[in-house]
Amino acid sequence: MRTLKIASRNVFRNWHRTLVTTAAMGFAGFIMILFASLMEGLLQGSERNAVSMDLGDIQIHAPDYREDPDLYKVISDPDRILADLKKAGFHAAKRLYGFGLAASGATSAGVQLRGIDLSNESDVTQINRHVLKGKWLEESDPSGVVIGRKLARTLGVDIGDELIFVGQATDGSMANDIYTVKGILKSVGEEVDRAGLYMQDSAFRELMVLPEGAHEIAVMRPDRSTDLIAATSKVADIAPGCETLNWRELMPVIARILDLADSQMIIMVIITYTAVAMLVLNAMLMTVFERIRELGIMKAVGVKPWQIMMLVYAETFMQVLAASIIAGVSGIALSRYFEHNGIDLSSLAEGASFGGVAVDPIWRAHLTAESVAVPIVFLFIIAFLSVLYPAIKAAVIQPVRAIHHR
Amino acid sequence: MLRVFTATVSLILILVFPVAWSSGEDEDPSVARAKKILREVDDMWRGTSSHSVLTMQVKTVHYTRDMRMEGWSLGKDMTLVRILSPLKDKGLSTLKSGNDIYSYLPKTDRTIKLSSHMMMSSWMGSHFTNDDLVKESRMEEDYDPTISYEGIRDGQEVIEFTLIPKPDAPVVWGKIVATVLADGYMPVKYLYYDEDMLISRTMTFSRFEMLGERIRPKVMRVVPSDKPEEYTELVYEELELDIDLDEDFFSISSLKRM
Numbered sequence: 225m226r227t228l229k230i231a232s233r234n235v236f237r238n239w240h241r242t243l244v245t246t247a248a249m250g251f252a253g254f255i256m257i258l259f260a261s262l263m264e265g266l267l268q269g270s271e272r273n274a275v276s277m278d279l280g281d282i283q284i285h286a287p288d289y290r291e292d293p294d295l296y297k298v299i300s301d302p303d304r305i306l307a308d309l310k311k312a313g314f315h316a317a318k319r320l321y322g323f324g325l326a327a328s329g330a331t332s333a334g335v336q337l338r339g340i341d342l343s344n345e346s347d348v349t350q351i352n353r354h355v356l357k358g359k360w361l362e363e364s365d366p367s368g369v370v371i372g373r374k375l376a377r378t379l380g381v382d383i384g385d386e387l388i389f390v391g392q393a394t395d396g397s398m399a400n401d402i403y404t405v406k407g408i409l410k411s412v413g414e415e416v417d418r419a420g421l422y423m424q425d426s427a428f429r430e431l432m433v434l435p436e437g438a439h440e441i442a443v444m445r446p447d448r449s450t451d452l453i454a455a456t457s458k459v460a461d462i463a464p465g466c467e468t469l470n471w472r473e474l475m476p477v478i479a480r481i482l483d484l485a486d487s488q489m490i491i492m493v494i495i496t497y498t499a500v501a502m503l504v505l506n507a508m509l510m511t512v513f514e515r516i517r518e519l520g521i522m523k524a525v526g527v528k529p530w531q532i533m534m535l536v537y538a539e540t541f542m543q544v545l546a547a548s549i550i551a552g553v554s555g556i557a558l559s560r561y562f563e564h565n566g567i568d569l570s571s572l573a574e575g576a577s578f579g580g581v582a583v584d585p586i587w588r589a590h591l592t593a594e595s596v597a598v599p600i601v602f603l604f605i606i607a608f609l610s611v612l613y614p615a616i617k618a619a620v621i622q623p624v625r626a627i628h629h630r
Numbered sequence: 631m632l633r634v635f636t637a638t639v640s641l642i643l644i645l646v647f648p649v650a651w652s653s654g655e656d657e658d659p660s661v662a663r664a665k666k667i668l669r670e671v672d673d674m675w676r677g678t679s680s681h682s683v684l685t686m687q688v689k690t691v692h693y694t695r696d697m698r699m700e701g702w703s704l705g706k707d708m709t710l711v712r713i714l715s716p717l718k719d720k721g722l723s724t725l726k727s728g729n730d731i732y733s734y735l736p737k738t739d740r741t742i743k744l745s746s747h748m749m750m751s752s753w754m755g756s757h758f759t760n761d762d763l764v765k766e767s768r769m770e771e772d773y774d775p776t777i778s779y780e781g782i783r784d785g786q787e788v789i790e791f792t793l794i795p796k797p798d799a800p801v802v803w804g805k806i807v808a809t810v811l812a813d814g815y816m817p818v819k820y821l822y823y824d825e826d827m828l829i830s831r832t833m834t835f836s837r838f839e840m841l842g843e844r845i846r847p848k849v850m851r852v853v854p855s856d857k858p859e860e861y862t863e864l865v866y867e868e869l870e871l872d873i874d875l876d877e878d879f880f881s882i883s884s885l886k887r888m
Binding site: 330332388396398400401 | 718742
């Protein structure tokens with residue numbers, strides 16, 4: 225208690241220096257909290273775009289479909305698998321894929337045709353709510369299609385325009401028909417944006433002469449906090465003979481970026497705090513040197529070295545505590561602000577993507593306990609490490625020499 | 631896709647194949663001779679214009695298709711093919727004009743121009759690509775021919791040509807080896823090699839019968855090397871050469887009128 229009292233007296237003795245040191249630590253902590261929650265927001269947005277707009281948690285394919293996506297490589301009993309998945313509590317939807325050419329007027333572009341199981345797809349992904357312009361597919365309108373935004377730009381089409389698809393059907397004939405653009409999607413990912421052409425599965429089956437089977441079954445866990453790997457093996461048991469992969473295996477680049485995000489965060493924290501550490505070291509060294517006679521007298525009257533160390537640490541602790549409060553309060557406040565009011569990047573980075581996954585043009589922060597705790601805990605660690613040298617210096621002072629020091 | 635397109639057109643074009651080889655003045659005499667013979671092979675097939683009716687059978691592991699089609703050509707740059715049967719594809723027409731390919735789709739009553747994406751895809755479900763249609767008439771510009779063998783092979787006097795792509799030619803083949811009968815310069819076999827110099831597909835000609843007032847191979851069969859159980863076979867029913875056709879016949883608007 226006495227230590228704390230002496231420490232607080234020392235802290236306030238040179239209040240200018242204390243203020244500067246505390247403010248610097250507080251500012252660094254605040255920046256790191258804001259940075260952490262913005263990064264978290266970016267990563268969560270990417271994961272959401274990848275998983276909830278397109279992939280789903282887990283996907284089932286015919287064994288070598290993914291290496292060589294071929295119209296003929298279908299899952300032969302998708303309805304049985306779908307029924308069993310639902311019985312096991314999963315959300316699941318069948319999908320069909322084909323390739324061909326979409327043309328409008330004199331322009332044309334290669335497209336990836338996607339046949340969507342409308343009644344189930346909305347349980348698995350939120351693509352139906354990700355429409356930029358117009359509307360999502362409707363059961364009642366089989367000739368309506370929804371396309372990716374870059375494809376719409378390439379073809380120069382807008383809502384209500386006609387689109388011709390030409391491709392090769394399973395019987396070798398030329399699949400061709402005329403469709404109406406019903407909707408244009410927001411950015412989902414490179415592939416969908418540039419080449420995605422969505423139609424309902426019945427229209428796909430008729431066009432491509434594919435009455436049976438499905439190329440993909442996308443599965444979503446009802447509760448996304450449950451163990452993904454356990455869920456994957458459960459799904460694999462329901463679909464024997466098929467390839468079952470979860471989104472981390474399907475998009476290893478994104479999964480790795482997400483995994484690395486934590487260590488990246490810590491590296492950033494350490495770099496930023498190195499500067500803070502030097503500041504703290506300098507300030508505490510100064511307080512030790514200017515009190516060298518006082519410390520010598522304390523030792524002469526019988527204060528133990530560890531008590532002197534405790535004193536220096538107590539002084540540091542008070543300053544870091546104040547800095548943490550400043551950092552925490554301002555960091556949380558600003559992160560909360562950016563959670564509700566995203567930073568609009570649409571003019572800067574329209575259609576940006578990383579690892580093939582679209583980045584939302586509105587960048588929102590996402591505040592987690594970790595994004596506050598990591599910067600603050602590291603602030604304490606760094607400050608305590610950097611004060612080690614001044615503290616030892618003070619502790620081992622020789623009373624006689626210290627008293628005569630000038 | 632557009633396999634039908636490619637196949638039909640290719641059939642015609644490929645039969646007519648080694649399109650007019652021009653000879654430079656300071657050329658090696660054997661190169662000049664190779665070009666001259668190949669040009670003759672080509673002239674025999676194409677004439678200044680042509681009209682033909684043919685059937686195409688495509689066999690793949692997934693389907694077998696029989697189609698009947700009618701084709702016209704003018705010079706080496708214009709070709710038009712229309713599907714006569716089956717009913718589902720009737721009226722589908724393909725127009726090759728220079729390096730462009732247009733397709734008329736009767737179901738939608740629209741004509742589309744094929745983009746570069748589609749060039750390597752199948753024409754009308756066959757083993758020909760759209761690129762085959764376009765490139766066929768550029769053989770002379772894209773390849774340097776040499777005579778690589780002359781003599782008796784399988785009891786027939788043949789001449790074998792090796793066609794090597796020119797250094798910057800935009801082609802997909804590593805080389806083409808063409809075997810032609812020495813008597814009458816009729817094509818027997820064409821081997822297409824990929825960039826690794828492995829045989830990619832084999833084209834054989836057979837049934838040397840009277841067709842269009844002289845003896846020509848009536849049947850052409852293409853077998854892809856990676857799927858030897860598959861093939862595309864073209865059989866000529868009729869062929870007329872040097873008929874009266876003008877360029878308007880090969881316009882986009884006439885595609886639709888047919």
